[in-house]
Amino acid sequence: MLGLVAGLSGQELRHRVRAGLTGSVEKLRASELAARVEQARLLVDSLGRLKGALMKAGQLLSIDASDVLPPEAIAILAQLQAGAEPVDFENLRGVLVEELGQGWERAFDSFDQRPAASASIGQVHRAMVSGVNVAVKIQYPTVRESIDSDIDVLQKLGHGWLSVSRSEIDLAGVFAELRSNLHREADYRHEVKSQQRFAELLQDAPQFVVPKSLPELSTTRVHTMTWEEGRALAEWLRSSPTREERLWLGKLLLDLYCLEFFRWGLVQTDPNFGNFLVRGASRQLVLLDFGATLEFEPDFRRGYVKLLRVVASGDAQEIGDEGVAFGLIDQRESRATRQLFAEFLQTAVEPFAPSRQPFVFSDSGYAERSRDIGRRFVRGLEFSPPPRRLLFLHRKLGGIFQLLKRLDLELDLLPYWETMVQSDD
Numbered sequence: 092m093l094g095l096v097a098g099l100s101g102q103e104l105r106h107r108v109r110a111g112l113t114g115s116v117e118k119l120r121a122s123e124l125a126a127r128v129e130q131a132r133l134l135v136d137s138l139g140r141l142k143g144a145l146m147k148a149g150q151l152l153s154i155d156a157s158d159v160l161p162p163e164a165i166a167i168l169a170q171l172q173a174g175a176e177p178v179d180f181e182n183l184r185g186v187l188v189e190e191l192g193q194g195w196e197r198a199f200d201s202f203d204q205r206p207a208a209s210a211s212i213g214q215v216h217r218a219m220v221s222g223v224n225v226a227v228k229i230q231y232p233t234v235r236e237s238i239d240s241d242i243d244v245l246q247k248l249g250h251g252w253l254s255v256s257r258s259e260i261d262l263a264g265v266f267a268e269l270r271s272n273l274h275r276e277a278d279y280r281h282e283v284k285s286q287q288r289f290a291e292l293l294q295d296a297p298q299f300v301v302p303k304s305l306p307e308l309s310t311t312r313v314h315t316m317t318w319e320e321g322r323a324l325a326e327w328l329r330s331s332p333t334r335e336e337r338l339w340l341g342k343l344l345l346d347l348y349c350l351e352f353f354r355w356g357l358v359q360t361d362p363n364f365g366n367f368l369v370r371g372a373s374r375q376l377v378l379l380d381f382g383a384t385l386e387f388e389p390d391f392r393r394g395y396v397k398l399l400r401v402v403a404s405g406d407a408q409e410i411g412d413e414g415v416a417f418g419l420i421d422q423r424e425s426r427a428t429r430q431l432f433a434e435f436l437q438t439a440v441e442p443f444a445p446s447r448q449p450f451v452f453s454d455s456g457y458a459e460r461s462r463d464i465g466r467r468f469v470r471g472l473e474f475s476p477p478p479r480r481l482l483f484l485h486r487k488l489g490g491i492f493q494l495l496k497r498l499d500l501e502l503d504l505l506p507y508w509e510t511m512v513q514s515d516d
């Protein structure tokens with residue numbers, strides 16, 4: 092990790108030296124682009140090998156920074172969404188022995204030792220059980236044990252940045268939430284339970300496909316489930332789908348999110364493109380990887396809906412007060428920061444305004460205004476950390492927004508707004 096930081100810092104330093112020497116805007120932009128692309132390549136090369144929490148951080152960056160970094164850098168970071176550097180099967184054999192017993196091979200008709208997919212916490216192998224094709228997800232050795240040390244590294248980097256900026260923001264709650272969620276993801280029993288719940292909730296919605304878990308071959312570090320065919324989402328996007336196909340997928344994702352949070356209070360919070368497979372012919376979306384599933388209690392969701400309604404009212408004072416009551420902003424923040432907070436939230440819900448329908452997700456003007464108010468609001472904060480309960484929920488929401496942007500859609504979002512603000516009635 093220290094080597095990665097040194098490499099990124101070196102690229103930044105070289106860029107700034109070149110920027111100081113260059114005599115033209117074109118050369119300056121070329122230097123900036125080269126630096127960002129090389130930094131993205133360093134991140135992918137390093138985090139793809141590190142796995143665990145640090146690779147998760149890189150995946151977050153590949154989604155959340157897509158409005159900030161150039162497309163060339165995002166294309167490289169997107170490799171972290173597609174998968175990680177695979178691990179040789181011999182390094183995983185011990186996990187299968189510990190979890191399924193010495194004779195684990197006898198449980199399978201066949202088992203392919205070549206990895207079918209690899210991710211930040213484990214990798215998938217294809218196998219067959221009683222004539223049924225299955226996917227066997229095996230956790231990397233020591234991943235669970237390394238989570239705390241990985242988070243400690245990230246926390247020290249975060250505190251170092253805050254000390255330089257002389258901020259009094261306490262990030263302990265944020266890192267506690269990150270730590271808790273990663274430990275939850277590393278317990279495949281949680282994933283099995285969440286996957287089964289989603290399968291039950293979506294049993295009358297044939298447009299969604301959820302793999303069936305095999306509990307008898309699933310443990311804390313091994314998850315066996317039915318193998319589901321489909322086209323990887325990133326590959327499907329590159330195939331130039333028609334406008335009608337893109338609309339179908341965009342609406343499906345928004346419908347699913349509204350069900351997850353506003354009706355069920357059960358959200359799969361990881362928007363990684365690798366968690367979706369598209370079946371174009373049958374118009375179905377295969378949902379994968381439920382390790383990051385979180386529950387949100389009714390009181391929390393009612394408070395969230397109340398805040399949305401207050402934001403829609405446009406009263407900055409009331410928005411600030413409700414933000415404090417809901418725990419989004421510290422009451423010690425200045426009046427100017429509360430005003431920025433109100434502007435920030437009003438900008439966030441602007442896509443749902445009647446005057447903006449249908450909303451154009453590729454609207455560069457909206458993206459720039461969002462970045463601008465976001466930067467000014469964050470710079471104005473002195474005491475407020477990111478709200479821990481929204482950390483992963485809004486990761487999912489932000490990922491959906493970026494995907495809809497990639498789909499280049501224009502959508503009437505008023506029906507979704509009505510679903511959200513009326514969900515607790």
